[in-house]
Amino acid sequence: MRFRPLPTATSSDPDTIPFADPPDSMRAMVIDAPGDPDALRAASVPVPSPVMSELLVRVVGAGVNPIDAKTRAGRGVSGAIAEYPAVLGYDFSGIVVTSPYEAHALPPGTPVFGMTAFPRSGGAYGEYVVVPAQSVARKPSALSHVEAAGVPLAALTAWGLVVETAHAHEGQRVLIHAGSGGVGHFAVQFAAYFGAHVTVTASGRNAPWLRELGASVVIDYTTTRFEEVVAEVDVVIDLVGNVGGDTGSRSLTVLRRGGLYIMVPTGAWPGYAEAAAGAGVRATSYKVIPDGGALATIARLLDSGAVQVYIDRVFDLDEAAAAHREIEDGHTRGKIVLRVSDG
Numbered sequence: 445m446r447f448r449p450l451p452t453a454t455s456s457d458p459d460t461i462p463f464a465d466p467p468d469s470m471r472a473m474v475i476d477a478p479g480d481p482d483a484l485r486a487a488s489v490p491v492p493s494p495v496m497s498e499l500l501v502r503v504v505g506a507g508v509n510p511i512d513a514k515t516r517a518g519r520g521v522s523g524a525i526a527e528y529p530a531v532l533g534y535d536f537s538g539i540v541v542t543s544p545y546e547a548h549a550l551p552p553g554t555p556v557f558g559m560t561a562f563p564r565s566g567g568a569y570g571e572y573v574v575v576p577a578q579s580v581a582r583k584p585s586a587l588s589h590v591e592a593a594g595v596p597l598a599a600l601t602a603w604g605l606v607v608e609t610a611h612a613h614e615g616q617r618v619l620i621h622a623g624s625g626g627v628g629h630f631a632v633q634f635a636a637y638f639g640a641h642v643t644v645t646a647s648g649r650n651a652p653w654l655r656e657l658g659a660s661v662v663i664d665y666t667t668t669r670f671e672e673v674v675a676e677v678d679v680v681i682d683l684v685g686n687v688g689g690d691t692g693s694r695s696l697t698v699l700r701r702g703g704l705y706i707m708v709p710t711g712a713w714p715g716y717a718e719a720a721a722g723a724g725v726r727a728t729s730y731k732v733i734p735d736g737g738a739l740a741t742i743a744r745l746l747d748s749g750a751v752q753v754y755i756d757r758v759f760d761l762d763e764a765a766a767a768h769r770e771i772e773d774g775h776t777r778g779k780i781v782l783r784v785s786d787g
């Protein structure tokens with residue numbers, strides 16, 4: 445039987461748009477070595493070539509995450525950078541340019557959002573990126589590319605924490621530190637969606653917004669020590685740790701016996717496991733893994749309106765240094781996104 449190719453774009457599918465063959469070179473923000481935010485410079489670099497399990501995607505928006513800044517500074521996942529100049533950026537929204545075979549579920553022209561082969565490679569701070577086909581999903585149609593670019597890494601982290609690790613359920617008592625940040629605002633919504641009773645720490649200015657997202661209790665960490673107002677929680681999702689303070693250590697005192705402490709920022713509290721064992725609670729670290737299947741589920745929640753992404757600021761690609769300064773400041777509400785090209 446002869447194979448009959450599927451159409452890649454039809455007039456009845458407004459989400460797929462025509463595209464031109466990719467050029468040989470592209471605009472990107474690169475670093476030549478680890479450094480401060482000004483290490484980021486605009487450059488013309490070759491368009492990457494996909495292998496057969498990958499998509500080539502024209503990037504419209506790129507997420508800016510704390511891991512980008514840590515990696516740029518020589519920490520984070522900088523050990524995985526194989527060569528310089530390097531293009532950072534681990535999540536994006538854009539349009540498929542090439543896919544592995546004619547009948548692939550994400551044909552050329554499809555709007556997608558997803559993660560790169562994190563932490564092995566980045567590349568979203570460039571006009572074209574190659575990504576594993578299994579690390580992306582169709583972009584939620586209710587979201588612009590710039591909005592969608594704020595979703596993948598933060599929302600997949602929140603999904604992994606709330607759904608896959610904490611197994612959020614009706615009546616479960618969850619405390620989420622830094623509920624107002626990129627990961628936190630998704631974690632609050634997922635936990636509330638699955639019926640958990642959600643307490644968050646954040647500064648007071650974010651309290652009304654976090655209640656709208658589903659938090660039952662918001663504790664202003666700038667005025668109140670959370671252990672004085674919350675106790676006997678089942679799970680702590682700690683997006684802060686002991687860096688510059690003792691949020692992690694104090695968290696162990698508010699868990700019920702046998703409760704679960706989840707340490708998210710890698711390296712933010714090396715001694716958490718021993719301390720948790722001493723306190724009679726369970727503990728685990730967590731590391732996000734790109735997952736197009738989970739992202740497709742998250743896209744459905746976004747399209748239904750059950751979950752929202754909040755975009756705090758949008759910078760142009762060549763303003764990446766300013767975006768890094770902002771994320772390093774540590775007070776983003778929701779997400780920061782780079783506009784890489786026209787959508």
Ligand SMILES: NC(=O)c1ccc[n+]([C@@H]2O[C@H](COP(=O)([O-])OP(=O)(O)OC[C@H]3O[C@@H](n4cnc5c(N)ncnc54)[C@H](OP(=O)(O)O)[C@@H]3O)[C@@H](O)[C@H]2O)c1
Binds near residue numbers: 598650774
């Ligand atoms: N292990 C993994 O796989 C993984 C994945 C993703 C992220 N992470 C890590 O998780 C952390 C959070 O990531 P993110 O993207 O959500 O960061 P983010 O967006 O930069 O978080 C900013 C938020 O943190 C809040 N905040 C700062 N200090 C706080 C404190 N002491 N108590 C409560 N809230 C505080 C700020 O609230 P105010 O403005 O109100 O102060 C702000 O809204 C980062 O360290 C990141 O690297 C790890």
